[in-house]
Amino acid sequence: MASGINKAKLTETDIITKFILPAVKNVGWDDMTQIRQEVKLKEGMVIVRGQMAARKRVKSADIVLYHKPSMPLAVIEAKANKHEVGKGMQQALGYASLLEVPFVFASNGDGFIFHDKTNLAQLETEIRLEDFPTPQQLWEKYCQWKGYKTENLPVIAQDYHDDGTGKAPRYYQLQAINKTVEAIAEGQNRLLLVMATGTGKTYTAFQIIWRLWKARAKKRILFLADRNILVDQTRINDFQPFGTAMTKITGRKVDPAYEIHLALYQALTGPEEDQKAYKQVDPDFFDLIIIDECHRGSASEESAWREILEYFNSATQVGLTATPKETDEVSNIEYFGDPIYTYSLKQGIEDGFLAPYKVVRVDIDIDVQGWRPYKEQIDKKGNVIEDRIYNQKDMDRTLVIDERTQLVAQTVTNYLTRIGSMSKTIIFCNDIDHAERMRRALANLNPEQMAKNDKYVMRITGDEDLGKGQLDNFINSKKAYPVIAVTSELMTTGVDAKTCKLVVLDQSIQSMTKFKQIIGRGTRIDEKYGKLWFTIMDFKKATELFADERFDGEPVQIKQTHTSDYETEEALDDIVDGLDDIENPFGEEDIDPDSIQEPEAPYETSNSTMSDDFGSFDNSDDSTDWNDEDKVRKFYVNGVKVKAIAERIQYYDTDGKLVTESFKDYTRKTMAKQFASLDEFTKKWQDSERKQVIIDELAEQGIIWEALEEEVGKGLDPFDLICHVVYDMPPLTRRERADNVKKRNYFVKYGETAQQVLSQLLDKYADIGVQEIENIQVLKVTPFDQIGRPNEIVKKGFGGKPQYDEAIRELESEIYQSDEPKSA
Structure with a gap:
């Protein structure tokens, strides 16, 4: 311990270095593995206004103590000695709450206030520096507080994977990992993790698998998804450390030589018995199954894909999703149980890990007021248009108006001109036909960009191999093209588009699950690319769903025996979600698409049949515009005057609400x-x-x-x-304030050099601001460099640095002294 030192004159850093750390290390805490300083738990929320953004500053925990890197135990907050010993306690309790640790210490170098959540009889006590608890003491108290069983400790205390780059799980990821590993060690076999898009679900899953696999608690693991892009991104990125122990199941062949298996549902099963590849191994072959995007695919007990989970019923099964599916028909909670951990979009934005959004809501006159054809009006294809009022829900589903498509495309183009024409953009349309017309309109409006690269605008939908082939380039921040991706269902989920700055909604959306997934396309932050926030441009009032309490609330099981109209619409939207868009829509290249049964239409209407990237649900020929009742599915019209009648901009407020x-x-x-x-x-x-x-x-x-x-x-x-x-x-303007100082003849008390310097500093203030005169580096630039070097100016004009600093303070005092704004 430091002795003979006047603590009152020491900084907070000195207190840590000379008193707190020695006290901690002297009782056995390992400086290399158990002590971390300046632990930044959050990034700081991004505030957006106009086209500008700034991060809120967040403080770091002074010291966090760990049993192992995967297990934080205690937080220590230090203050300078001029403060009372427990001054930092409330701040430390905030950090401890994020880390969910029971031991909290505050110190000013004289001793510690010890807050011990395991001892409710005496929550806080003051202890001497030399009485700081040993690692073993805190670990034993922690295990007792958590209720750990001795036989489970090897699994619970297993380290996470360290890639040597310094990357470590964020605080919420560590909580999700630890809670899941602890629950599995205790024998829980059905678990649900709910984490917002962009918060690292797959990385979290990797660390869970790694710890269980390394501890040999789980020896054979299956990672299950319903899209190739999800499996391939996982294999190449987060799961790469598994190396040769890992394989992707292809060709309907399960190779028991591997321990980590990644697979599509479509590669493991099909409607025919010989396609059920999962039966090649025994039901107890897998110890652990991770189900990615578990709100889709096998979420419904009626799903053909659920048979895989039921076959491997003895395996521990962990569902991952940002949007748990809870309707009258489908319930993730019914199958997996209540979420073991939830990290919401709102939390992610507040912590600064996710990008906030602003909403540009555009109302189009024919959408809001409706459009009605004149008597026996013929559309572009010679069909008589059914006489009724067509509203927003009809647009681009049962009624196509060319001028409306043109207006949307022009509005998007104008916005991109303001924010940067190379800003990555996803436009969600109702179906493939709508997406292709939107692509064409955008291409025609951006001829210069298309001349530079014809991939500036691309339709990326499930039926178009060329577009799908560009998906990886779109999400790659190092690839400039494509810039604008026009889609319908393909990119609603599972696409890691970190660089996406604009999400355009020209699609009617009623499913909350689908809406949250679409919003998730923009929520990732990429600071290297300059992506701190994103814009949602809404032409279909879809963003009204932000006001729904289900948007960022806790998932609640609502499965019942009846189905409402709203939930029928939602179920239909999610059938569309599940059908989309892998390189082969049915999975692996060697799987016969004809062997997959098409879903039955959930419902039909007299005027429209909903369609997705694979055509309509009525299974009619996709090349025609007629349904089985010989009624037109879509009418195509032009020559209609269309205009935007309102545009409103809303921002994500600090309390999580959209405000205008x-x-x-x-x-x-x-x-x-x-x-x-x-x-x-x-x-x-x-x-x-x-x-x-x-x-x-x-x-x-x-x-x-x-x-x-x-x-x-x-x-x-x-x-x-x-x-x-x-x-x-x-x-008062800066120039007015500067002129007022000069009028007072304030400089006469200084020598010639000082007067010259202060007068020029005042001019710098008038031109740039007060920050300019407070930065001594200004003395290196013109016109000061003509007087001499900074040290020479300070010494010659003012007599030294203290005198120069005092002169700057007096100058600022003069700037603000007597001309403070007064009531008009």
């Missing part, structure tokens, strides 16, 4: 949480030695100065921007 507000409104609301009054803000501004500190603090709360300037006007100091926007004070 200006950045001024957001700034007022945020400032009200920070400062009770104008006087309080003014006092903090005046008292601060560096104004940049306050500017940075407010920026970290999402006050984006550039966005505020766009709304209010250029040339204003942050101080004036706040006073004007929040407190309705008439502002």
Whole structure:
């Protein structure tokens, strides 16, 4: 321990280095494996306004103690010695809550306040530095608190995979992994993990498998999915460390020589007995099955694919999904049980791991007001259009109006022109026919981009091999093309499109499951690509589902005996989801598509039959526009005047709601949480030695100065921007403030060199802002470099660095001294 040191003069870092860490290490904590410093648990929520974004600042836990890297035990929060010993306790409790650890310590270097959740009789005690608990003491208390059985400890304490790059599971991934491993070690055999799209479900699954496999608790594992892209991405990326122990099941052949098997349902079973490849091995062959996107495929007990799970009934089965399926007909919870862990989209956005969104809602006149043909009007194909009012749900399903397609394409093109024409975009259309017409309209509106590369716009649907072949390029941030992907069902789920900046909805969506999956196409962050947020452009009022309590709520089992109209629509949408779009829609290349039975139509209407990337559900010839009753499925019309009658922009607010507000409104609301009054803000501004500190603090709360300037006007100091926007004070420009200082002849008390430097700094302030004069590096640039080097300027003009710093403080005081905004 450090002795003979005046602790009061030490920084927080010094307290950690000289007192806290020695106390911890002296009782046996291993510095290499059990002690981590500056543990950043969150990334900081992204706040978006206009075309600008900023991250909120998040603090790091000073010290986290681990039994093993996979098992955090305790949090230590340090403060400088000028503070009371328990000053950091509340902050530390927040970190401990995220990590779900029971031991929390706060210290100022004199001792520790020990918060022990395993001892409710005396929750907090003060202990000496030399009495810090040993690793064994905390581990034993932790095991007792968790109720671990001795025989399960080898599995529970097995390390996760370390790839040597420093990558470690995020706090929520670690919780999901640990809770799942613990439950399996205790004998639980049906588990459900609910994690929002983009939060690393597959990586989490890999770490679960790795720990169970390494501990030999599970020796043969099956990863089951319903799309090739899901299996291939998994094999190449997250599961790569399994190496030669891993295989992808192809050709309807299960090779027992491998331990880790990845497979499509379609490769394991079919309607004929000789296609049921899973029966090549005994029912107890697999110890563990991970079902990816378990809301699809085998979710329904009526599904032909459920037979695989039922055959391997003795295996532990873990369902992964961002959107558990809970309808009157289908229930993930009924099969797997309540989620063992849930990490929602809202949590992911608040933590800064997922991208927030803004919504551009566009209402088209014929959608809102309806369109009716004149008597016996003929469409483009010579068919008499049924006389009725066609509304938004009919558009591009039973009625195709060319001008509407053109308007949507033009609106998308205009928006891309503003945000960047090379911004990756996914457009969801009603069906393949709609997608192809949209592709053509966009191509015609972007001839220069198409001339550079004809893959600028591509239709990527289940029937089109060329488009499907470009899917990997679309999701690859290193590939510029395709830029715009027009689809119907193919890209609703399972497509890791990190770089997607615009999601366009021109599809009627009633299924909450499908809606959440589509929104998930944009929620991944890719900072290298400049992707911190994304836009949802909605032409079909689909984003009204954001207001539904089911959007980001806890999944609730609702399976009953009847089916409502709403749930019939939802079930139909999810049949469409499950049918989409692997290289061969039925799985492996050597599987005969004719051997797969088509689903029966859930329902038909007199005017339309819903279709997907494989055609219509009535199984009629996809080349015709007639159904079995000789009524037209779609009418094709042109020559209709179409216009957008409303456009509304909504932002993701800090409380998880979509709000329509200006950045001024957001700034007022945020400032009200920070400062009770104008006087309080003014006092903090005046008292601060560096104004940049306050500017940075407010920026970290999402006050984006550039966005505020766009709304209010250029040339204003942050101080004036706040006073004007929040407190309705008439502002002064930076130039006006600088001129007022010069009028007061303030510089005469300084020597010639100092006067010259301060006058030029004042001009820098007027041009750029207060942050410029607070940065001593400014002395390296013109016009200061003509006076001398920074050290020479400071010494010659001011007598030294302390005197220079004081002169800067006085200059700032003069800038804000007597010309603070006053009521009009």
